[in-house]
Amino acid sequence: MNISSKSNLNKNIKHIEGFKFITFNAKVKEKSVRDDFLIIIMDDRSKVSAVFTKNKYCAAPVLIAKKNLKNSTKLLVINSGNANAGTGKKGEQDVEKINHKLATLFSIKPSQVLPFSTGVILQPMPVARIMKSFEKYLTKPFLFKSDWLDAAKAIMTTDTIPKAISKTFNIDGHKISCTGIAKGSGMINPNMATMLAFIMLDVSISQKMLNELIKQVVAKSFNLITVDGDTSTNDSLVIASSNKAANEVIKTKNKYYFELEKHLIAIAKNLAQAIVRDGEGATKFVEIEIKNAKNISEVSTVGKVIANSPLVKTAFFASDPNLGRILAAIGNVGSINFDPGKIDIKLNNSIVIRNGQLAKSYSEEKAFLAMKKKEFKLSINLKRGSVTESVFTTDFSYDYVKINAEYRS
């Protein structure tokens, strides 16, 4: 992890009632010496919701997971080492073969398996090696593991650390436990199809409300991070609840729904930020707060046009308060009809741009010192509405180019 965080990442990771898991080395990469396969088994009452990449080249497992999501899911099956993307009909057939085998082994239907893959693109899945590993590791009684850090490790590709986080909170006086795992270095990994996140909890909730919840959670967490603006072919977020907790089932958008939403957004934000902090080549962790936008979509659009500008990112790397580049980036948002002459910008807590022009109190030296820190915050006040959220990003460093250009050597 390039830029360490103060969050509870990888600390006190909790077991969640209703979820079991197995990891093993399926030799997805022939020379793999570590676990690269994760199977999460869910109890009958579990509800699962998922959102997937919008990339048109979405991978074979994404296509099948989308299809199977309609059915009552029993297994989440995740491999690292191969993304099974750009593999056509053959790729889908490979997934179905694996799902059929797992269905037999776990006495469920193939359609109850949700598959996920991450790794190299354009390479066929090594189905024979995977099947062989099933014979070796999926014998009864199943050897369930208990430390979810092992699960987080099995889904890593070039991540420098595993990413797991746990949280407990109360809903209507009942304790709810939640554990999330994620992988990704922000889609900056060579040839990797990148972001996967799984959040498990035990809250009692209807399928409809869980489906509603995931939209809000992803919009305010994973959809607000960017390392380089490239959305991968395999991105997936799953939220699964075992419904084991004693709270009254959440069936409407009542106050417990909104409490739950708040907690899940917090855990998802932590996981999302862990991905940004692990961005390879990153030397800075930058929060770009968009204040007083009309809606979350404006936050995302304006925040990302800044966060993805190579000119802005290289300025971050140089601790260079190059406000012209930031203004020019904002000015390039074509879809929102805002008034550039009204925008204020703060760097940490100091005003640097007032109404689209340099603030009188602006000190370039102070701004430079603020940006020399490993973490800083830019706050862009659009003065249009009442929504305030932040986009999180990194800089572009020499190492960014090195990692992405030189991995063959």
Next chain:
Amino acid sequence: MNISSKSNLNKNIKHIEGFKFITFNAKVKEKSVRDDFLIIIMDDRSKVSAVFTKNKYCAAPVLIAKKNLKNSTKLLVINSGNANAGTGKKGEQDVEKINHKLATLFSIKPSQVLPFSTGVILQPMPVARIMKSFEKYLTKPFLFKSDWLDAAKAIMTTDTIPKAISKTFNIDGHKISCTGIAKGSGMINPNMATMLAFIMLDVSISQKMLNELIKQVVAKSFNLITVDGDTSTNDSLVIASSNKAANEVIKTKNKYYFELEKHLIAIAKNLAQAIVRDGEGATKFVEIEIKNAKNISEVSTVGKVIANSPLVKTAFFASDPNLGRILAAIGNVGSINFDPGKIDIKLNNSIVIRNGQLAKSYSEEKAFLAMKKKEFKLSINLKRGSVTESVFTTDFSYDYVKINAEYRS
């Protein structure tokens, strides 16, 4: 110029009947030791058309040039060294002051001046120094210059070479002469507001047809280049014709109109490509041909999502045939509902992706060797329509980061 071209750049630059110009050192930057001010004077029968940046933070001169374009333009006034962007009302007042002074000196109306600026953002224009230079250099009889390379030099900022090109051709048996000048290193210059281009010719043409022409020309030339996806606050393209040539005035979209369009697109493409080739840090000049798109907008959208992907650009730098990144970039085009499973990709003349998957004949070694060259071509066949055009771009190198991150040191 990083990647030299075989075009006629800076060779045999022609005088165009009906245009005169003056250059001088207006000390726009206090320590400037070279000419940074260019005034182009046009004859009465001239017609001028212009297109401007869509950046909302468009600079003060852009706002005023847009307003003044309605009137019969006599002067094109261009300074380097200061973009007069992010300068608010004061910035506009500064332009008006300069225009008033020039109007008096040239016995025209202030509204007959089209102003253009390029240089640093967020800094006030040094109006006093500019006025002083007028006293020194704009005394009658005006000292017109004759070598348009001097004009191209006066508008340079961090361009490594001036960019001028000339072409003559026939319309209905009459000789037409055309000279274009441009500046810009592809908006990758530190703090610079970047692209300016002026194309002068003598063809006889109506204002309406010139206005029509410029849209086609910009769409197929300057709008199809990108270095880093950042559109500057000052980008402008002007096409001006003195109407001195003996051809029958082009008043409709007759065959002469289309011949003229073809020639102007060619000259504008040459200038646009010269800007890309001069992209600082660029080690590769890459043509991304989009074949069989439905329209030019699809070419631009698909071509630029590839050309602006940092993952693709670093792969270009490394001569790495990382086709997964190219497919993933294409898959991120949300606005066009194409079928990724149908796409073919050629690298130079070799098929590498057929129907969204690796071609059987693909050789990674051959692809690597093709990409090791300073120039290569990717051809993406969308199989949707009949429009084929190319986007031109560069790679992301260590020097890209260096130039954009370290210019303060």
